[in-house]
Amino acid sequence: MATPKKAGPARAEAGGAPQRLIEQMALWSHIARKEGLLALEAQVALLADPFMKKGLQLLVDGAEPDRLRDLLEIEIVAYEDQMKLAARVWEAAGGYAPTIGILGAVMGLIQVMENLSDPSKLGAGIAVAFVATIYGVGSANLVFLPVGKKLMANISRLVAMRDMFVDGLVGIANGDNPRIIESRLQGYVV
Numbered sequence: 001m002a003t004p005k006k007a008g009p010a011r012a013e014a015g016g017a018p019q020r021l022i023e024q025m026a027l028w029s030h031i032a033r034k035e036g037l038l039a040l041e042a043q044v045a046l047l048a049d050p051f052m053k054k055g056l057q058l059l060v061d062g063a064e065p066d067r068l069r070d071l072l073e074i075e076i077v078a079y080e081d082q083m084k085l086a087a088r089v090w091e092a093a094g095g096y097a098p099t100i101g102i103l104g105a106v107m108g109l110i111q112v113m114e115n116l117s118d119p120s121k122l123g124a125g126i127a128v129a130f131v132a133t134i135y136g137v138g139s140a141n142l143v144f145l146p147v148g149k150k151l152m153a154n155i156s157r158l159v160a161m162r163d164m165f166v167d168g169l170v171g172i173a174n175g176d177n178p179r180i181i182e183s184r185l186q187g188y189v190v
Helices: 018-035 037-044 050-060 065-114 119-174 178-186
Strands: none
Touching (some): 018 119
């Protein structure tokens, strides 16, 4: 590994690119190893992400590694639950959309039944039935469910970044070698 860079603005965020976070953790590990944990206090003010701020501040304040992990993992679970609420709305819409399409189809068939005596009006009712079904199934499978899946994938990525961040902080708190920390964090990157 190359020599550590000078401590500049901490740009890594729990939602940022994994490689940037690994570089930031390696830098902090070098600083902590050479100058002590208190030297990282200047880095806290440079962070924009409140989760990272809290984690680094706990590290600087001397929190025990296990306690640090416990506190931050509680926040990760709460964060994940909150973020999944939005994805669940889209997934629920994907579940209900075909039902609404079927309701539209039934309405179209009711119109057909009302006009059995007039064959010229049957086509409009049948068209409504088919169009409603297509809209319901199409919106579920082309919009709602894919958006829900994409949100879930993004949430998983963000949670993995936070887990990675916590693992790096715990490594620094344990006094692990910066190369070991960096190598362990590379395991998160697939």
